[in-house]
Amino acid sequence: MRSFAIGVDLGGTNLRIAAVEDSGRLLQSLSTATEVARGRDLVLAEMALSIRELARQFGSTHKLAGIGVGIPGIIDLSSGTLHSAANLPGWSNYPVRAELEKRLGVPVLLENDANCAALGEKWIGAGKEVDDLCMITLGTGVGGGFVIAGKPWHGLIGMAGEIGHMTVFPDGRLCGCGNYGCLEQYASATAIRRMASEAIAGGQAQGLARCMDSDPAFSARTVFQCAVRGEATALKIFSTAGHALGIALASLINALNFPLYVIGGGMSKAWEVFSPALLDELHKRSIVFRAGESAAGSPKSTTVVPARLGGDAGLMGAARLPMIARSSWNFCSLAV
Amino acid sequence: MRSFAIGVDLGGTNLRIAAVEDSGRLLQSLSTATEVARGRDLVLAEMALSIRELARQFGSTHKLAGIGVGIPGIIDLSSGTLHSAANLPGWSNYPVRAELEKRLGVPVLLENDANCAALGEKWIGAGKEVDDLCMITLGTGVGGGFVIAGKPWHGLIGMAGEIGHMTVFPDGRLCGCGNYGCLEQYASATAIRRMASEAIAGGQAQGLARCMDSDPAFSARTVFQCAVRGEATALKIFSTAGHALGIALASLINALNFPLYVIGGGMSKAWEVFSPALLDELHKRSIVFRAGESAAGSPKSTTVVPARLGGDAGLMGAARLPMIARSSWNFCSLAV
Numbered sequence: 001m002r003s004f005a006i007g008v009d010l011g012g013t014n015l016r017i018a019a020v021e022d023s024g025r026l027l028q029s030l031s032t033a034t035e036v037a038r039g040r041d042l043v044l045a046e047m048a049l050s051i052r053e054l055a056r057q058f059g060s061t062h063k064l065a066g067i068g069v070g071i072p073g074i075i076d077l078s079s080g081t082l083h084s085a086a087n088l089p090g091w092s093n094y095p096v097r098a099e100l101e102k103r104l105g106v107p108v109l110l111e112n113d114a115n116c117a118a119l120g121e122k123w124i125g126a127g128k129e130v131d132d133l134c135m136i137t138l139g140t141g142v143g144g145g146f147v148i149a150g151k152p153w154h155g156l157i158g159m160a161g162e163i164g165h166m167t168v169f170p171d172g173r174l175c176g177c178g179n180y181g182c183l184e185q186y187a188s189a190t191a192i193r194r195m196a197s198e199a200i201a202g203g204q205a206q207g208l209a210r211c212m213d214s215d216p217a218f219s220a221r222t223v224f225q226c227a228v229r230g231e232a233t234a235l236k237i238f239s240t241a242g243h244a245l246g247i248a249l250a251s252l253i254n255a256l257n258f259p260l261y262v263i264g265g266g267m268s269k270a271w272e273v274f275s276p277a278l279l280d281e282l283h284k285r286s287i288v289f290r291a292g293e294s295a296a297g298s299p300k301s302t303t304v305v306p307a308r309l310g311g312d313a314g315l316m317g318a319a320r321l322p323m324i325a326r327s328s329w330n331f332c333s334l335a336v
Numbered sequence: 337m338r339s340f341a342i343g344v345d346l347g348g349t350n351l352r353i354a355a356v357e358d359s360g361r362l363l364q365s366l367s368t369a370t371e372v373a374r375g376r377d378l379v380l381a382e383m384a385l386s387i388r389e390l391a392r393q394f395g396s397t398h399k400l401a402g403i404g405v406g407i408p409g410i411i412d413l414s415s416g417t418l419h420s421a422a423n424l425p426g427w428s429n430y431p432v433r434a435e436l437e438k439r440l441g442v443p444v445l446l447e448n449d450a451n452c453a454a455l456g457e458k459w460i461g462a463g464k465e466v467d468d469l470c471m472i473t474l475g476t477g478v479g480g481g482f483v484i485a486g487k488p489w490h491g492l493i494g495m496a497g498e499i500g501h502m503t504v505f506p507d508g509r510l511c512g513c514g515n516y517g518c519l520e521q522y523a524s525a526t527a528i529r530r531m532a533s534e535a536i537a538g539g540q541a542q543g544l545a546r547c548m549d550s551d552p553a554f555s556a557r558t559v560f561q562c563a564v565r566g567e568a569t570a571l572k573i574f575s576t577a578g579h580a581l582g583i584a585l586a587s588l589i590n591a592l593n594f595p596l597y598v599i600g601g602g603m604s605k606a607w608e609v610f611s612p613a614l615l616d617e618l619h620k621r622s623i624v625f626r627a628g629e630s631a632a633g634s635p636k637s638t639t640v641v642p643a644r645l646g647g648d649a650g651l652m653g654a655a656r657l658p659m660i661a662r663s664s665w666n667f668c669s670l671a672v
Binding site for chain 2: 074144146148149153154155156157158159160161162163165166167168169170177178179180247248250251252254255256257258259284285286287288291292300302
């Protein structure tokens with residue numbers, strides 16, 4: 001009898017829940033109607049209901065390994081309390097694990113969402129062949145997560161992976177974190193929009209201005225589409241993002257010499273327009289990257305690739321959590 | 337019966353060998369007369385002779401756990417071959433481990449010297465209380481090593497820890513590695529001397545010029561002594577080193593959230609004159625450092641400290657290698 005786990009991806013706007021087989025096969029996924037904005041208690045009720053439903057549906061053909069929940073915030077792993085979560089108002093200092101375990105009667109594992117995404121990619125995505133990887137997620141902000149020896153790396157206070165706040169230009173733009181020149185100020189979707197807006201306001205980007213006129217949301221996606229069509233200013237903006245990413249990655253590669261760095265998040269779809277500048281920086285700035293390359297053809301060179309699982313990485317990684325923690329308990333039975 | 341191990345620190349100029357008890361007590365250390373410049377075969381012969389001598393001396397009261405050798409170069413750990421070592425002419429691509437094991441008849445472990453220093457500090461130095469640490473060694477160059485889960489971290493091709501080549505100023509000084517603005521260009525003893533020399537040549541550093549006139553070697557140590565006496569230009573030079581270190585460390589802390597960063601190497605004696613600028617950068621640039629600090633009084637804050645073992649860290653770490661690898665063989669008996 002195969003086993004399965006239930007993964008939960010608690011995003012800033014929606015809640016996604018999936019039953020995933022230990023083979024990595026997605027058995028079923030649900031995206032609940034409950035918007036996270038409707039509040040903590042409704043979300044938890046909906047979450048528990050959906051988990052029970054999936055547990056019932058697959059409980060006769062599979063053993064349940066457990067429940068994993070990915071949350072966009074800082075988690076105190078020993079107590080299972082959500083320390084802080086900028087996009088989940090009302091959840092800070094809430095004992096999420098205890099509350100879910102009370103409702104479900106089975107062990108629940110919590111994990112930061114970026115770490116879940118890194119773990120998902122390690123399990124069945126771009127990182128299947130390695131034990132150690134670093135994932136950088138490019139979205140509204142820039143986040144990150146490390147998998148070391150096959151497991152999420154938390155750090156001393158669960159804050160490892162703040163790659164978006166690595167300094168790339170010491171005298172650069174002021175970041176919301178208080179620092180100047182953070183990666184996030186150059187390589188997030190927010191930064192792409194800001195750079196486009198500044199270029200248009202400067203009056204030197206008529207081509208880009210025409211593209212953006214057609215998009216009331218003024219989105220990074222439109223800047224990308226404009227870049228794909230060869231518009232010079234849009235290309236330059238993505239090149240700036242690639243250079244910033246390359247500077248941060250070169251430092252990480254020199255320091256850690258990991259085999260794999262995965263670029264995920266919505267912005268990673270723009271890989272074709274920012275990766276040339278990124279790889280150019282790695283060649284120039286990373287002695288370790290170059291040393292790996294000179295061992296040509298062998299599996300010794302550092303790899304930097306776009307993520308494979310897209311928006312599912314976090315969900316799959318959350319489901320993976322109970323599978324890799326299995327030594328701590330036996331298969332569980334959820335009263336459904 | 338207690339056990340002991342023999343550690344070897346093969347430096348660019350001298351060879352040091354020590355018998356170290358499993359308690360961390362130094363039983364005896366030898367600094368051989370053989371200068372490394374006299375060539376590989378003489379060094380290996382001297383090394384084997386001294387190892388036998390120490391094994392005989394303590395073999396009746398202690399069990400021998402093994403031999404660990406720290407080498408300033410890139411080591412292929414699977415084959416035990418020294419891949420490259422800039423300061424050991426004639427040693428590149430030499431099967432050091434096989435050669436030593438042939439001469440001694442017991443297992444030998446090789447390790448990069450910076451990793452040995454990090455391991456030594458973890459064992460009986462600044463890192464006794466933690467499992468994970470990053471060590472940065474400030475000497476002629478800037479090196480580094482990571483200990484993760486109590487063991488040296490090698491990375492994909494054994495090149496982890498090239499912290500001196502992290503980019504701190506993207507448009508900064510050209511480094512020997514080909515990159516611009518590497519940490520090593522601002523925080524090594526070489527960089528201190530260069531900055532002093534440039535300031536004096538610029539004619540705006542009479543006080544520093546007088547200090548340096550008394551030192552035919554024009555050493556970083558003299559710049560330090562000048563700074564300790566309050567000379568403004570010398571203080572500014574060490575402040576530049578501290579800022580550069582702080583920028584690199586802030587990025588490492590944000591990425592990894594390790595509990596401890598240890599600053600070692602000869603330059604670490606100048607801690608009092610560069611650490612204020614370093615800590616200032618951490619406060620400004622690291623959201624993770626600040627989050628740890630706000631958990632005041634708890635053991636949750638990131639610690640940055642000077643090394644405790646001084647020049648012995650690498651030697652002690654080398655001796656530690658067979659102790660942490662013990663599961664792979666039994667105590668060994670060296671025919672003496």
